[in-house]
Amino acid sequence: MRKPSGRTEKKKRPKLPKLPLTRRHVPYLCLVAVGTFLISAGAREIIGGLLEDVRARDEYETLRVGFEEIVAPLPTPIPIIEADEYTEEEIVEEIEEEDDEDESERIVRPPTLDELSRMNGDFIGWISLRNLIEYPVVRGTDNEKYMNTTFMGHRNTAGAIFMDYRHTEGFGEPVKTIYGHHTRDGMMFAPLVRFLDPDFLQSNSTLVITLPNGSTMTYTIFHAVLTDAWDPAYTTAIWQPERAGEEFPNAPENATRFMLLSTCTRGGSDDERILVFAASTEEYAALVHE
Numbered sequence: 001m002r003k004p005s006g007r008t009e010k011k012k013r014p015k016l017p018k019l020p021l022t023r024r025h026v027p028y029l030c031l032v033a034v035g036t037f038l039i040s041a042g043a044r045e046i047i048g049g050l051l052e053d054v055r056a057r058d059e060y061e062t063l064r065v066g067f068e069e070i071v072a073p074l075p076t077p078i079p080i081i082e083a084d085e086y087t088e089e090e091i092v093e094e095i096e097e098e099d100d101e102d103e104s105e106r107i108v109r110p111p112t113l114d115e116l117s118r119m120n121g122d123f124i125g126w127i128s129l130r131n132l133i134e135y136p137v138v139r140g141t142d143n144e145k146y147m148n149t150t151f152m153g154h155r156n157t158a159g160a161i162f163m164d165y166r167h168t169e170g171f172g173e174p175v176k177t178i179y180g181h182h183t184r185d186g187m188m189f190a191p192l193v194r195f196l197d198p199d200f201l202q203s204n205s206t207l208v209i210t211l212p213n214g215s216t217m218t219y220t221i222f223h224a225v226l227t228d229a230w231d232p233a234y235t236t237a238i239w240q241p242e243r244a245g246e247e248f249p250n251a252p253e254n255a256t257r258f259m260l261l262s263t264c265t266r267g268g269s270d271d272e273r274i275l276v277f278a279a280s281t282e283e284y285a286a287l288v289h290e
Contacts, residue, residue, distance in 0.1 A: 053185045056158035059150055060187070064134045066110040113212050120151055124170045126210040127161060127178070132191040137178060137209070139163040139170060147181075158183050166236060171209060171217065175239040177260040182274075189263035195224035195276050207259070207278050219259055219278035223250055229271040233260055248277065255279035 116123045122138040146162035164177040180189030195201045207219040238247045261276040
Protein backbone atom coordinates (compact mmCIF):
# COMPACT_ATOMS: atom_id res chain seq x y z
CA MET A 1 0.00 0.00 0.00
CA ARG A 2 1.48 3.43 -1.07
CA LYS A 3 2.01 5.99 1.65
CA PRO A 4 0.70 9.42 1.00
CA SER A 5 3.52 11.79 0.08
CA GLY A 6 1.94 14.76 1.83
CA ARG A 7 1.69 16.71 -1.42
CA THR A 8 -1.51 17.18 -3.25
CA GLU A 9 -1.22 16.77 -6.92
CA LYS A 10 -2.44 19.70 -8.97
CA LYS A 11 -5.27 18.89 -11.18
CA LYS A 12 -4.63 19.83 -14.74
CA ARG A 13 -7.27 22.10 -16.16
CA PRO A 14 -8.78 20.75 -19.28
CA LYS A 15 -7.83 22.71 -22.37
CA LEU A 16 -10.68 24.60 -23.84
CA PRO A 17 -11.34 23.78 -27.42
CA LYS A 18 -10.40 26.49 -29.90
CA LEU A 19 -13.51 27.91 -31.38
CA PRO A 20 -13.30 28.39 -35.09
CA LEU A 21 -13.79 31.91 -36.41
CA THR A 22 -17.05 32.35 -38.14
CA ARG A 23 -18.42 35.07 -40.33
CA ARG A 24 -20.17 36.50 -37.29
CA HIS A 25 -16.83 37.34 -35.68
CA VAL A 26 -15.43 39.28 -38.64
CA PRO A 27 -17.42 42.53 -38.08
CA TYR A 28 -16.43 42.63 -34.42
CA LEU A 29 -12.76 42.09 -35.22
CA CYS A 30 -12.94 44.82 -37.84
CA LEU A 31 -14.47 47.21 -35.32
CA VAL A 32 -11.73 46.43 -32.81
CA ALA A 33 -9.03 46.96 -35.45
CA VAL A 34 -10.56 50.23 -36.66
CA GLY A 35 -11.04 51.50 -33.09
CA THR A 36 -7.43 50.70 -32.20
CA PHE A 37 -6.21 52.48 -35.33
CA LEU A 38 -8.33 55.58 -34.67
CA ILE A 39 -7.19 55.80 -31.05
CA SER A 40 -3.53 55.50 -31.99
CA ALA A 41 -3.92 57.96 -34.89
CA GLY A 42 -5.70 60.45 -32.63
CA ALA A 43 -2.99 60.13 -29.99
CA ARG A 44 -0.29 60.73 -32.60
CA GLU A 45 -2.14 63.79 -33.89
CA ILE A 46 -2.55 65.26 -30.40
CA ILE A 47 1.10 64.65 -29.48
CA GLY A 48 2.26 65.98 -32.85
CA GLY A 49 0.12 69.09 -32.42
CA LEU A 50 1.49 69.75 -28.94
CA LEU A 51 5.06 69.38 -30.21
CA GLU A 52 4.32 71.85 -33.01
CA ASP A 53 2.94 74.32 -30.47
CA VAL A 54 6.12 74.03 -28.40
CA ARG A 55 8.34 74.62 -31.44
CA ALA A 56 6.30 77.63 -32.53
CA ARG A 57 6.29 79.09 -29.02
CA ASP A 58 10.08 78.73 -28.78
CA GLU A 59 10.59 80.43 -32.15
CA TYR A 60 8.40 83.42 -31.41
CA GLU A 61 9.72 83.70 -27.87
CA THR A 62 13.20 84.03 -29.36
CA LEU A 63 12.03 86.79 -31.71
CA ARG A 64 10.17 88.56 -28.91
CA VAL A 65 12.57 88.24 -25.96
CA GLY A 66 15.87 87.70 -27.73
CA PHE A 67 18.61 85.26 -28.39
CA GLU A 68 21.93 84.74 -26.69
CA GLU A 69 24.67 86.82 -28.24
CA ILE A 70 28.36 86.52 -27.47
CA VAL A 71 30.09 89.86 -27.04
CA ALA A 72 33.87 89.50 -27.09
CA PRO A 73 35.68 92.04 -24.88
CA LEU A 74 38.86 93.81 -25.91
CA PRO A 75 41.89 91.55 -25.48
CA THR A 76 43.82 92.16 -22.28
CA PRO A 77 47.58 91.77 -22.08
CA ILE A 78 49.00 88.76 -20.31
CA PRO A 79 50.11 89.87 -16.84
CA ILE A 80 53.86 90.17 -16.28
CA ILE A 81 54.76 88.29 -13.14
CA GLU A 82 58.24 88.20 -11.75
CA ALA A 83 59.15 84.63 -10.95
CA ASP A 84 61.14 85.53 -7.90
CA GLU A 85 58.15 87.26 -6.28
CA TYR A 86 55.69 84.36 -6.44
CA THR A 87 55.70 80.62 -6.11
CA GLU A 88 54.84 78.49 -9.14
CA GLU A 89 51.38 77.69 -7.72
CA GLU A 90 50.61 81.39 -7.20
CA ILE A 91 51.65 82.22 -10.77
CA VAL A 92 49.34 79.55 -12.21
CA GLU A 93 46.46 80.76 -10.01
CA GLU A 94 46.97 84.39 -11.09
CA ILE A 95 46.92 83.50 -14.80
CA GLU A 96 43.76 81.38 -14.37
CA GLU A 97 42.00 84.31 -12.71
CA GLU A 98 42.92 86.58 -15.61
CA ASP A 99 41.61 84.00 -18.07
CA ASP A 100 38.29 83.91 -16.24
CA GLU A 101 37.99 87.69 -16.51
CA ASP A 102 38.71 87.52 -20.25
CA GLU A 103 35.81 85.16 -21.00
CA SER A 104 33.38 86.52 -23.59
CA GLU A 105 30.31 88.19 -22.16
CA ARG A 106 26.97 86.59 -23.05
CA ILE A 107 23.90 88.79 -23.32
CA VAL A 108 20.33 88.25 -24.49
CA ARG A 109 18.76 90.77 -26.86
CA PRO A 110 15.90 90.73 -29.37
CA PRO A 111 16.77 91.01 -33.06
CA THR A 112 16.74 94.49 -34.56
CA LEU A 113 14.25 95.53 -37.23
CA ASP A 114 17.01 95.26 -39.84
CA GLU A 115 17.79 91.74 -38.68
CA LEU A 116 14.11 90.79 -38.89
CA SER A 117 14.02 92.11 -42.46
CA ARG A 118 17.07 90.03 -43.34
CA MET A 119 15.55 86.95 -41.70
CA ASN A 120 12.42 87.25 -43.80
CA GLY A 121 11.97 89.57 -46.78
CA ASP A 122 8.19 89.52 -46.22
CA PHE A 123 8.55 91.34 -42.89
CA ILE A 124 6.47 94.56 -42.90
CA GLY A 125 6.18 95.48 -39.22
CA TRP A 126 5.78 94.41 -35.59
CA ILE A 127 2.39 94.29 -33.87
CA SER A 128 2.11 95.02 -30.12
CA LEU A 129 -1.06 94.77 -28.07
CA ARG A 130 -0.58 95.24 -24.31
CA ASN A 131 1.77 92.22 -24.01
CA LEU A 132 -1.10 90.02 -25.20
CA ILE A 133 0.11 89.96 -28.78
CA GLU A 134 3.78 90.57 -29.71
CA TYR A 135 4.69 89.25 -33.15
CA PRO A 136 6.34 90.18 -36.44
CA VAL A 137 3.89 90.78 -39.28
CA VAL A 138 4.52 89.47 -42.79
CA ARG A 139 2.81 89.75 -46.16
CA GLY A 140 3.25 86.99 -48.73
CA THR A 141 2.21 86.53 -52.33
CA ASP A 142 -0.98 84.74 -51.23
CA ASN A 143 -2.98 84.05 -48.08
CA GLU A 144 -1.99 80.37 -47.92
CA LYS A 145 1.74 80.31 -47.20
CA TYR A 146 1.71 81.76 -43.70
CA MET A 147 -1.30 79.73 -42.63
CA ASN A 148 1.16 76.87 -42.02
CA THR A 149 4.57 78.55 -42.18
CA THR A 150 6.23 80.41 -39.31
CA PHE A 151 8.13 83.67 -39.61
CA MET A 152 11.40 81.74 -39.79
CA GLY A 153 10.04 79.56 -42.61
CA HIS A 154 9.31 76.37 -40.65
CA ARG A 155 6.28 74.26 -41.49
CA ASN A 156 3.98 74.57 -38.50
CA THR A 157 0.22 74.78 -38.04
CA ALA A 158 0.70 77.87 -35.82
CA GLY A 159 1.71 79.78 -38.94
CA ALA A 160 2.52 83.49 -38.69
CA ILE A 161 0.72 86.81 -38.24
CA PHE A 162 0.18 88.00 -41.80
CA MET A 163 -1.47 90.81 -43.71
CA ASP A 164 -3.83 90.05 -46.57
CA TYR A 165 -1.64 89.81 -49.68
CA ARG A 166 -4.09 92.01 -51.62
CA HIS A 167 -2.92 95.03 -49.61
CA THR A 168 -0.22 95.91 -52.10
CA GLU A 169 0.79 99.05 -50.21
CA GLY A 170 0.87 97.37 -46.82
CA PHE A 171 0.12 99.82 -44.01
CA GLY A 172 -0.11 102.65 -46.55
CA GLU A 173 -3.69 101.77 -47.45
CA PRO A 174 -6.64 103.27 -45.50
CA VAL A 175 -7.98 99.83 -44.48
CA LYS A 176 -5.95 96.69 -43.91
CA THR A 177 -6.70 93.17 -42.64
CA ILE A 178 -4.31 91.04 -40.58
CA TYR A 179 -4.85 87.34 -39.88
CA GLY A 180 -3.59 84.97 -37.19
CA HIS A 181 -4.49 81.54 -35.86
CA HIS A 182 -6.31 80.84 -32.61
CA THR A 183 -3.92 78.17 -31.30
CA ARG A 184 -4.57 75.55 -28.65
CA ASP A 185 -2.08 77.05 -26.20
CA GLY A 186 -3.24 80.66 -26.52
CA MET A 187 -0.59 81.89 -28.95
CA MET A 188 -0.86 84.07 -32.04
CA PHE A 189 -4.30 85.77 -32.26
CA ALA A 190 -6.00 83.63 -29.59
CA PRO A 191 -6.26 86.65 -27.18
CA LEU A 192 -8.63 88.39 -29.62
CA VAL A 193 -11.51 86.37 -28.19
CA ARG A 194 -11.20 88.41 -24.99
CA PHE A 195 -12.15 91.59 -26.85
CA LEU A 196 -15.70 90.30 -27.20
CA ASP A 197 -16.02 91.43 -23.58
CA PRO A 198 -16.74 95.23 -23.72
CA ASP A 199 -15.05 95.86 -20.36
CA PHE A 200 -11.86 94.13 -21.46
CA LEU A 201 -11.89 96.01 -24.77
CA GLN A 202 -12.22 99.36 -23.05
CA SER A 203 -9.18 98.78 -20.81
CA ASN A 204 -6.94 97.17 -23.47
CA SER A 205 -7.62 99.22 -26.57
CA THR A 206 -4.16 100.49 -27.59
CA LEU A 207 -2.56 98.74 -30.56
CA VAL A 208 0.90 99.74 -31.86
CA ILE A 209 2.52 98.86 -35.18
CA THR A 210 6.28 99.38 -35.49
CA LEU A 211 7.37 99.85 -39.09
CA PRO A 212 10.68 98.51 -40.46
CA ASN A 213 12.16 102.04 -40.35
CA GLY A 214 11.49 102.25 -36.60
CA SER A 215 8.53 104.64 -36.69
CA THR A 216 5.28 103.61 -34.99
CA MET A 217 1.58 103.79 -35.74
CA THR A 218 -0.94 103.80 -32.89
CA TYR A 219 -4.46 102.41 -33.28
CA THR A 220 -7.43 102.35 -30.91
CA ILE A 221 -9.57 99.21 -30.81
CA PHE A 222 -13.22 100.27 -30.81
CA HIS A 223 -15.25 97.19 -31.73
CA ALA A 224 -15.17 93.37 -31.75
CA VAL A 225 -17.71 90.96 -33.20
CA LEU A 226 -18.33 87.25 -33.56
CA THR A 227 -19.07 86.61 -37.22
CA ASP A 228 -18.30 84.16 -40.03
CA ALA A 229 -16.04 83.80 -43.04
CA TRP A 230 -18.69 85.36 -45.30
CA ASP A 231 -18.66 88.71 -43.50
CA PRO A 232 -18.42 91.70 -45.91
CA ALA A 233 -15.29 92.77 -44.00
CA TYR A 234 -13.38 90.07 -45.89
CA THR A 235 -14.18 91.55 -49.29
CA THR A 236 -12.04 94.16 -51.01
CA ALA A 237 -15.05 96.49 -51.28
CA ILE A 238 -14.76 97.47 -47.62
CA TRP A 239 -11.15 98.55 -48.19
CA GLN A 240 -12.08 101.40 -50.52
CA PRO A 241 -11.60 104.87 -48.95
CA GLU A 242 -15.07 106.01 -49.97
CA ARG A 243 -16.61 102.99 -48.21
CA ALA A 244 -14.61 103.22 -44.98
CA GLY A 245 -16.83 105.85 -43.35
CA GLU A 246 -19.94 103.84 -44.14
CA GLU A 247 -18.59 100.53 -42.90
CA PHE A 248 -17.21 101.87 -39.61
CA PRO A 249 -19.96 104.13 -38.21
CA ASN A 250 -18.84 103.55 -34.61
CA ALA A 251 -15.22 104.53 -35.23
CA PRO A 252 -13.55 107.34 -33.25
CA GLU A 253 -13.94 110.82 -34.68
CA ASN A 254 -11.31 111.98 -37.19
CA ALA A 255 -10.23 108.39 -37.87
CA THR A 256 -8.28 108.19 -41.13
CA ARG A 257 -7.03 104.61 -41.09
CA PHE A 258 -8.59 101.30 -40.07
CA MET A 259 -7.30 97.86 -39.21
CA LEU A 260 -9.17 94.55 -38.98
CA LEU A 261 -7.69 91.72 -36.92
CA SER A 262 -9.16 88.32 -37.78
CA THR A 263 -8.96 84.87 -36.21
CA CYS A 264 -11.05 81.71 -35.89
CA THR A 265 -12.87 80.57 -32.75
CA ARG A 266 -11.75 77.12 -31.54
CA GLY A 267 -14.76 75.08 -30.60
CA GLY A 268 -17.16 76.76 -33.02
CA SER A 269 -17.82 75.91 -36.64
CA ASP A 270 -15.03 76.04 -39.21
CA ASP A 271 -16.53 79.21 -40.69
CA GLU A 272 -16.86 81.10 -37.39
CA ARG A 273 -14.59 84.14 -37.02
CA ILE A 274 -13.70 86.88 -34.54
CA LEU A 275 -13.14 90.35 -36.01
CA VAL A 276 -11.54 93.15 -34.00
CA PHE A 277 -11.74 96.69 -35.42
CA ALA A 278 -9.14 99.39 -34.75
CA ALA A 279 -8.75 102.97 -36.01
CA SER A 280 -5.99 105.56 -36.21
CA THR A 281 -5.91 109.32 -36.77
CA GLU A 282 -2.26 109.36 -37.89
CA GLU A 283 -1.06 110.02 -41.42
CA TYR A 284 0.99 107.15 -42.79
CA ALA A 285 2.85 109.19 -45.43
CA ALA A 286 4.75 111.14 -42.78
CA LEU A 287 5.79 107.99 -40.93
CA VAL A 288 7.40 106.08 -43.78
CA HIS A 289 9.91 108.87 -44.39
CA GLU A 290 11.03 109.30 -40.80
